[in-house]
Structure formats: structure tokens, C-alpha cells
Amino acid sequence: MFTPLFNHIQKFIVLEPSEIDILESHLSISKVKKKEHLLQEGQVCDTLYFILKGFARQYIINSKGSEQTLQFAIENWWITDYLSYHNTTPSHFYIQTVENCELIAIQKSTLESLLIEIPKLERYFRIVSQKSFGAAQMRIKFLFTMSAEERYNHFKKQQPDFVQRVPQYMLASYLDFSAEFMSKIRAGKV
Amino acid sequence: MFTPLFNHIQKFIVLEPSEIDILESHLSISKVKKKEHLLQEGQVCDTLYFILKGFARQYIINSKGSEQTLQFAIENWWITDYLSYHNTTPSHFYIQTVENCELIAIQKSTLESLLIEIPKLERYFRIVSQKSFGAAQMRIKFLFTMSAEERYNHFKKQQPDFVQRVPQYMLASYLDFSAEFMSKIRAGKV
DNA sequence: TGAATTTCTTGAAGTAGTTCAAGTTTTTAA
């Protein structure tokens, strides 16, 4: 049942059977209904989530009271607020499931013991987070250099299946334009 | 001479004197004049840079041919293109010194041997990159929710000294507005 | 030092998007 996570880990490091056992003994799977919150703004984030099925998003509520999605996490992605996690400070973000999800939730205390028992995991998380940081830089590049329509087309090309799954207004906010403008782009009225 | 780096590392892990010796034997300091490139678009990035003195920036050239800064790295910060580094793919970015710099450049092969000799460093780089990723998420939040003027005031409040050091047109592009608009914000003509 | 270069400023005209309001379509759940 944890296979997707073990496979993901083994893209970066090699796990001994004994280490897989240790991991299994510490992990558990949660089923979470769509639209449930894994983290609320103001809470201190002390959990990492690995998505097995469904998807989640990180969002904020802007000054006009509307939601803006900063990040999606689909199958085989980690999602959390690392700043709140490391600094033990209140989070600026909400994390919410969008579809019904199966996920592995690892609390800080569990992760810390896992990292002591299997120090190699430090390497796994290092590489994953360095790549995530790289991806965040690319995201900023796209936001800076592309028009709204270009961002939409680029995203659709990179993630054609995901575009079918995600509500348009949510994708619009992720790409930093309004839901109305998304409609016009899709209708070719731009 | 490497003290700023050792201090930075020891914020997150404890180094034995012997480990400091190993580190010292692998590291060297480079002096780089202002406006020199550490990485060019199209090159595969195989080096991490730790800034001791001065500062550098990561930038792109947009479709209109003008430079847009994505990231600054001041004293005690790492800068590199992690995506190019990990995937061995051509970089989308330039990395350039802005002031005369003293920096520690660590090549991939050196870093890999260091990580084998001092596995604890995996933990250091994991925590640093998770926090960087968290900071990148906050940056996207600010870009999404604040007006140009708010972004400028917020940055000035967070980094009052740095605002004095960085050319205004460069900060304007980092905050995602034009140099001309920066002038108007500063003159209170907005 | 002073000429060249880089950086900053200003106003006028333009535009890629937003906001609003109202209606339509699709999905949800009892």
C-alpha cells in the first residue's frame, strides 16, 4: 500500500528490506474527503503529506476575500508548509484536498525518528526539496515572462490530464488571472 | 576564512573539529568581480555558490530582451540552479555577481564526496533547501496578493539595508514592475 | 578630471488584464 512512496524514494536512494520494514511500521494511510483542510492559516504546520490518490492544493485568501491557489499536489507529491514547519510559526496558507484523497501523513516527531533510524532519508528529502525549489523558480519565471494565455497553454501542454480534473476557476487563480478571463481564453475571445 | 559557512551549517547541525578539517580541505574561496557570470543560460549548472561578501542574482532575459531578476543571494546564502544541477539539463537562468564578491564555489563532484565523508551535511542541505522552498512560496504569495507599491514597501521594511545596495531597476524587476514605475512609487506619484 | 556610461525621472498614451452583474450550465446530494 505504501508502494508509490517506496518507489518514489528509490528514485533517489536505495532502501534495504529492513529499512522498508521500519518505514512501514511508522507509516499509515489516511483517507480524506474532498474539500477537507489539512492545514488552516494561523495553525503551526507539523505534518508532511504524501499524496497517494486524488489531489490537494495550497491556497491563501486575498484581501478581497477570494481564494488563490499557490500550489497543487497530485499523486506522488509532497505537500506542507515548510516555513511554518521549520520555524514553528503560524502558517500563512491553507492546505485542502480537492478530490477525495488517500495520503500518508507524517508528523514531525515521526519523521525525526525515521531520519535517525534511516539517515539516508535525509538525502531523499534533500534532493526532493532542492528539485521543488528549482520548480518554484521556474514557476516564478513563467509568471514573469508569459501572458495569461501563454501560461494557460503552457500548463495545458505540460499537464493535459490534470487540466481535465481541476476546476477552471482554481487553475485560473494558480496561473494568476481571473476565472472570467479563463473563460474568455478558452472561448478564444482574447 | 570559511567561518561564515561553518556558522551557517552549525545553525542546523553540529560539526566535529575533524569534520571542519575535512570541509576546509575541500573548500576554496573565489573572488569574483562585479557583473561576472557564474552561470549562463543554456549551460548545465554543476556548482553551488555560497556568498561570503557582496551579492549575486539569478535572472532571465524576457521576450522583449530585458533582464528580470528572479532571486538575490546576499551574504550567507546559497545560489544555484537546482533543476539544471539535478537533471543535468541546460539552465534557463543566468547567475551573475552584482557587487564584487567573495564566494565558496562547490562543484557537484566535490559536494558528492563531502556528503559521503560527512553524511550529516545531507541534513544541513535538506533543511536549508526546505526553508528556501518555503520562502519561494511566500514570494509567490506576495506577488499574487500585493500591489506594486505594497511589494516595494514590504521589501523595504524587510530588507532596509539591501534596498540601499541594489540598483532600483534591478529591484523593480525582482518585484515584477517596471523601472519607470519604481521611480513613480518612490516619488509618491502613484 | 572629465567624458562615457549607467541609472533614474517624468509625462503622455496605450493595454492586458480586472471587476461587476446577470445569466447559463453542470454537479451534488437528499
Place this chain on the structure above:
DNA sequence: TTAAAAACTTGAACTACTTCAAGAAATTCA
């Protein structure tokens, strides 16, 4: 299976910014 809720569409009016062009100020370095 239907009523309610959520998601999407459309057009008109608006605006936060950009672009352009030209000049002024500051910095660089031969």
C-alpha cells in the same frame, strides 16, 4: 429526480500597470 449549490460564460466599464521618448543625475574608469 429534482432542487440547491457550484462552476462557467458573457459583455461593458474600468484600472494598475507598461511602453515610449527624452532629459537629468549619478557613477565609473582611463
